[in-house]
Amino acid sequence: MHCQPQYKGQVYIWLKNKQTCLLCDELTDTSHPLCTPCESELPWLGDHCQMCALPLPMAGLTCGQCQKKPPAFEQVVTPFTYGFPIDSLITRFKHNAKWPFGRLLAELLSQSLQHRFDEDLIRPDALVPVPLANKRLRERGYNQAAMIAHWLSDSLNIPCDERLLLRIQDTTAQQDLDAKARKHNLQRAFALAPDALIKGRHLALVDDVLTTGATAENLAHLLMKAGAQRVDVYCLARTPKPGELT
Template sequence: MAWKAKAHYLKRLLDRALNNIGCCDLCAADVHSSYLLAQPLQQSLICQFCVDDLPYFKQELLCANLLNWPAVYKALPNIHFDKLFALAPYSYPFDTWLAQFKYSGRFELANLFSALLSAQWQSSLMAQSHFDLVLSVPLHSKKWQLRGYNQAHLIAQNFAKQLSLPYDADLLIRIKNNDSQMGKTGAQRRKNLRNNFALKQDISSKVKHVLLIDDVVTTGTTASEISKLLKQAGVQTVTLVTVCLSLPNK
C-alpha cells in the first residue's frame, strides 16, 4: 500500500538523519569531524570548539612526561614506572565523564578518551619512542563480572589500535579482590596492593618497553606495583598512560 511505502521511506530518512548528526556532549552543537593538534579525532561526542577548549596538560612544556614536573614527581614517591603521560587534570568535564564511564556504563566515552590520548600522543615526543606492548590495569574477575567491563581495558584496546601497537588483555591478572583504594594513604595502598598482581604466563624476552593504561592515577601505587612485577619479569621501562591525574594533595 502506498501509505506503508511512504511511512517506510520516512523512517529510513529519520534513521539516516539520527545516525549522521551527532550532538556535542558539552554544548549541544552539531558534531562533525574534529581535530586536535592537527590530528583527526575518530569520535563523535564533542564538537571542535569543545575539543579545543578542554583543560589539557601542556605536553610540550613537560616533554610529554609529567614526572618532569617537580610537584608531580614529589607527590608520587616510591614509584616503579619511568614516565607518566596524562591527558588532563582531574577536573570538569573529565571528572564527570570518568564517573559516568565507570559507574553509569557510558562505554562510548572510551572512544573519546582514546581519541584524545592518541592525538596528544602522536603530536608529542612520545611518538618518537619505541614500545613493544600495551597493557591495562586489570580488575579482579569478580569485580569485572559485577561491573560488566573494565574501563582501563576499553581505553587501552582503542588506544593500542590507533597507535598500531600490540595489546594483551590477558597477560596481567589481579589475584586479590581487595577493598577500594579510595581514602587510603600511599603507604596503606602499597600494603593493600602487595602481591596483588601476577602474570598469567611468562612475558616474551622481546618485550622491553611497555605502555600501561589506567583511567585515573591518584597515588600511582597500583601502576607502581604492576611496574615492579613487569621489571622483575625482564621489562626495562614502563610508561604509564592515563586520562587524568588526580593528585591526593592537590
C-alpha cells in the same frame, strides 16, 4: 567465566556530518563528538613532573616524591588533569557503562600520544591494561582499562596484551584510601601470567586515572623485575595534589 564485553565494533558512530558534541549537545565541527569550544575548555594538563605527570608550576621539573624515590616506570603520559568535566566523564564511563564517553577520551589520549610519538616518545612494544579482579569484573561486566587499551591499539596500531598481568587478590577500592593505605592495599594483589613474555620488552601500562601512582608503581616494579626493558604509563587523567583540584 568470561565477562569482558565484545566491543570490536564501534561504540559510537563517528559521522563526518551532523556530529553532536557529547558535552553541550551542539553540532560539532570536528571528526569526533566534541565541539571546538568545549574541547578548548577541557582541563588540559599543563606543566608537570617529567616522571609521574603531577601538575607543577613550571615545565621541565621533577616532583619531590620522584626525586626522593624514582618510580619503576619511566614516565606517565596523559592529556588531562582530573577536573571537571573529565572527572564526570570518566566516572560515568567507569561506573555507569557510558561507553561513548570512554571512547571519546581514548580518542583524545590517542591524539596526544601520536603527537608525542611524532616528537620524541618511544613507541612501546605492547599496551598492557591494568587488570581487574574477577569478582569486580563479574559485578561491572567490563574492565575500563582494557577497553581503553584496545581502542588505543586500534588507533595507534600497537598490540594490546591483556594476558600478561593477573589480579590475584580482590582489594578495597583504591579511591576510598589515602596514599599510604593504597600502597599497603596492593601488596600481593598482582602477579604475572605463567606464560608471560616480558624480558627485553618495552611495555605501556594503560589505566583510566593516576592518583598516587601506587597501582602503576606496583605493576611497573613487577614487570621490570621480570626483565622488561622499560615501562611507561598511559592514562586518561592525572589528579593534582589534594587541595589543588580545579
